[in-house]
Amino acid sequence: MGSQSNPQMMKVVAGDAGYLLEDVPHLTDYIPDLPTYPNPLRSNPAYSVVKQYFVNVDDTVPQKVVVHKSSPRGIHFRRAGPRQKVYFDSDEVHACIVTCGGLCPGLNTVIREIVCGLYHMYGVNKVLGIDGGYRGFYSKNTISLTPKVVNDIHKRGGTILGTSRGGHDKLKIVDSIQDRGINQVYIIGGDGTQKGAAVIYEEIRRRGLKVAVAGIPKTIDNDIPVIDKSFGFDTAVEEAQRAINAAHVEAESAENGVGVVKLMGRYSGFIAMYATLASRDVDCCLIPESPFYLEGKGGLFEFMEKRLKENGHMVIVIAEGAGQELLSESLHSVDLKDASGNRLLHDVGLWISQRIKDHFAKQHKMDITLKYIDPTYMIRAIPSNASDNVNCTLLAQSAVHGAMAGYTGFTVGLVNGRHTYIPFNRINERQNKVVITDRMWARLLSSTNQPSFLGPKDVIEVKKEEELPTQLLDGELCKDDKSGTMSKSSALLGCLNCMQ
Numbered sequence: 248m249g250s251q252s253n254p255q256m257m258k259v260v261a262g263d264a265g266y267l268l269e270d271v272p273h274l275t276d277y278i279p280d281l282p283t284y285p286n287p288l289r290s291n292p293a294y295s296v297v298k299q300y301f302v303n304v305d306d307t308v309p310q311k312v313v314v315h316k317s318s319p320r321g322i323h324f325r326r327a328g329p330r331q332k333v334y335f336d337s338d339e340v341h342a343c344i345v346t347c348g349g350l351c352p353g354l355n356t357v358i359r360e361i362v363c364g365l366y367h368m369y370g371v372n373k374v375l376g377i378d379g380g381y382r383g384f385y386s387k388n389t390i391s392l393t394p395k396v397v398n399d400i401h402k403r404g405g406t407i408l409g410t411s412r413g414g415h416d417k418l419k420i421v422d423s424i425q426d427r428g429i430n431q432v433y434i435i436g437g438d439g440t441q442k443g444a445a446v447i448y449e450e451i452r453r454r455g456l457k458v459a460v461a462g463i464p465k466t467i468d469n470d471i472p473v474i475d476k477s478f479g480f481d482t483a484v485e486e487a488q489r490a491i492n493a494a495h496v497e498a499e500s501a502e503n504g505v506g507v508v509k510l511m512g513r514y515s516g517f518i519a520m521y522a523t524l525a526s527r528d529v530d531c532c533l534i535p536e537s538p539f540y541l542e543g544k545g546g547l548f549e550f551m552e553k554r555l556k557e558n559g560h561m562v563i564v565i566a567e568g569a570g571q572e573l574l575s576e577s578l579h580s581v582d583l584k585d586a587s588g589n590r591l592l593h594d595v596g597l598w599i600s601q602r603i604k605d606h607f608a609k610q611h612k613m614d615i616t617l618k619y620i621d622p623t624y625m626i627r628a629i630p631s632n633a634s635d636n637v638n639c640t641l642l643a644q645s646a647v648h649g650a651m652a653g654y655t656g657f658t659v660g661l662v663n664g665r666h667t668y669i670p671f672n673r674i675n676e677r678q679n680k681v682v683i684t685d686r687m688w689a690r691l692l693s694s695t696n697q698p699s700f701l702g703p704k705d706v707i708e709v710k711k712e713e714e715l716p717t718q719l720l721d722g723e724l725c726k727d728d729k730s731g732t733m734s735k736s737s738a739l740l741g742c743l744n745c746m747q
Contacts, residue, residue, distance in 0.1 A: 262572070265319020268307055271649075271657035271668045272297030274459065275333055281653065283332040284711060287369050294368075302648075308665040311475065324473075327645035327659055327666035329368075331640045334653030335430065335459075337370040342650075343429045344392065345377035345384070346406040347436035347443070351467045352482035353631035354435060355400040355407055355637040360643030361433050362392045368644070369651055375409070375429070376440040381443060382414025384423040401636060404628040415443040425460060430651045438675055441658055445671035448656040459650040461660035463642050464674060467627060470515035472679045473669055474660030478639045480518070482632045483511065487522035490622040491562060495528040498560040499741050501616035505551070505603065509596030509621045512566030515680045519566040519690055530554050530561040531697040533599075535568035536681045539700040548606050550698055556611065563599075567623070570595050570681045594622055641666055646713055 258270040264336045275281055286301065308325035314321065340658045343362055346354055358376070365371035376390035379385040388398075390408065400407050413742020424432060424447075435443040441462045448460040464471045469480045487510050494506025496713060523532040531550065533539055540546045544700045554561045600619045607615045631639060638661070643664040645659045655669040683701075692699055 248453065257312075259600045261590075262320075265321060266323065267321065268323045268325065268672055269673065270325055271670050272448070272452070272655050274457060274655055275652040278457055280456070281334055283334055284336050286329055286331055286333050286651075287337055288329055291332075291368060297469075300329060301331045303494050308662050308667045310662060313665045317538040318508065324662055324667035324669050325654075326452055327649060327668055328616070330652040333369075333651040334602060335651055340365070340369070340371040340431055340651075341373045341375070341427070341429050342371060342433065343375040343377055343389070343424070344408065344433045345380065346408050346410045346465075347380040347434070347440040348410060348412060348426060348465065349437075349467070349629040350405050350410065351465050351479040352404065352627070352629055353478040353635045354405065354410075355397075355403055356631055356636050356639035357435055357463055357465075357478065357643045358406065358643060359401050360640045361647060362397045363394050364644045364647040366394050368647065376425070379409040381420060381440075382410035382411060383409070385416065385419040386414075386695065389427075392725055396477050401639075402630055404630050412439075415446070415596050417446050417450050420447055421454065421456075424451070424731070425454070425456060430457055431461070433461050433646055433650070435461065435463045435465050437464070438471055438678065441471075441671055441676045441737065442463070444658070445656065445675065448671065451657070459653065459655040459744065460648040460657075461650045461655070462674070463646055464658050464660055465519070468512050468515050470513075470678045470680065471660075471674055473673050474662060475664065479631060480635075481638075482629065482635045483518050484521045484525060485520055485632055486626045486629055487622065490620050490625075491522060491526045491528055491564060491584055494562050494618060494620050495526075495591075497618040498562055498616075501560070503559060503613050503615045505564045505615050505617040506557075507565065507596060507603070507617060507619045509565050509567055509594075509619075511623055511626065513568045513592060514678050515568040516569065517617065517679075518686070519564050519569075519682060520681055523564050524691055524694055528562055529695055530558075531563045531695060532691055533563070533565040533569040535566055535571070537569075537683045537700065537721050538572075540569065541573070541606070541716040542605065544597050545696035545698055545700065547700075551603070552610075552612070555615070560704055565596060565599060567592055567595060570599065573597050573726075594621075640679045 260268040260270060288300065294300050306326035308326050310322040342365055344358055362374050365374055372394040376392045378387040378390060391635060395685045433532055434440060441464060443460045444460055451458045451460060464477055464598050466477045467483050469477050471477055490508050494508045498506035500505035508709050510522060512534060514535055516536055519532050519534050523529040541548055551561060570594060574595055596619060600617055607613060643658055649657060649659060649668050654668055657669055658671060659666060660669055
């Protein structure tokens with residue numbers, strides 16, 4: 248079994264039958280001879296009855312759970328959980344928590360459970376809350392967090408720490424961490440925030456500081472790769488159904504009533520897709536991954552006319568990132584970005600509502616009554632539901648266990664139903680998107696009976712885009728390339744051939 252590591256990447260351990268562990272960094276990678284301590288959970292009465300509470304050092308979780316009998320074992324991640332030995336004495340721990348980016352149900356629950364996990368499981372009583380996102384490290388006050396302070400915050404929406412986009416000044420942030428004597432940093436945020444966390448970890452490692460950096464991925468859109476599902480997503484889908492139900496009631500109560508609901512989904516249409524499948528009242532769901540057009544044969548307007556003649560009413564759900572190319576063409580607009588680097592989107596809900604009104608006004612075939620609902624900020628601001636609260640608790644505790652065990656430069660997430668430690672670069676490498684040639688999208692099309700808006704040529708192009716090659720490490724070549732001259736793209740294709 249061989250291994251290799253790179254400060255910019257994960258450690259990789261290769262084993263038999265195609266086993267590949269994409270490991271996360273550890274403090275001992277750059278600080279030798281660190282002392283270890285018995286895990287305080289050994290004497291914690293709450294855990295004294297738990298059998299095999301400590302995770303075996305070799306436990307891993309496979310990224311793909313469905314394989315063929317001849318398939319390699321594939322990529323694995325280190326299983327999250329408490330270890331028998333820890334690399335921090337409880338009295339020396341000085342932790343901090345920061346939340347960045349947009350709001351999401353469950354933020355306060357994660358904050359609460361990090362604080363309570365550190366305090367009740369490990370006896371840590373020095374935890375700071377960084378006020379106002381990344382810039383709070385060097386321009387804002389901090390909040391002292393104790394179990395008493397955070398006791399009821401999970402019942403509130405938003406984040407008690409405040410949040411912001413941007414403000415990522417690596418040197419100022421790490422200077423602040425060093426000056427305050429902080430040695431555990433818990434960073435809650437989306438893909439942009441986790442990219443920033445990776446940069447902070449690299450600077451901490453460069454300075455040789457004994458500081459564990461742990462990320463908890465947050466995105467209401469569920470667009471972070473590798474993990475099964477992000478916290479807040481279940482709550483968002485549940486709340487989105489209320490808006491869909493309201494649109495359905497409005498549409499059903501008027502002759503040729505049309506309800507349009509705009510949901511979150513900048514690049515990924517998961518909330519729109521799952522809310523549509525859950526509600527069963529939606530006639531058409533439009534998401535960023537599936538191109539559509541308005542006019543002509545097979546277009547949205549033709550489908551609307553047909554559905555209104557059949558049912559007398561209809562409901563359309565549209566994700567905020569859907570149809571942006573159509574909107575940009577009509578407005579002749581230039582792409583702008585926010586402080587987090589996200590493309591600023593036009594309001595596709597208002598635009599498509601107006602286009603629908605204009606179309607039916609010109610046709611003189613039927614009068615429609617259209618109601619437009621945008622519940623975006625209502626959904627973002629509510630407290631998390633029961634399943635998300637459980638998810639947030641386990642994510643927070645897994646992060647605490649990892650940091651205490653000396654792991655760093657990782658984010659924690661659910662992979663195939665098990666909590667794991669994932670290298671930052673795997674979270675940042677791409678965005679998770681709805682695969683419109685997959686069965687889940689087919690189920691939606693079957694549920695709504697809407698057209699796919701894709702011709703045969705479009706389907707071929709989509710399939711080409713979604714056939715991603717197996718990931719290789721930088722500099723790693725296919726075993727058949729002896730010259731060392733193969734390009735990365737050729738190596739990727741070659742590796743696929745080797746695995747077949």
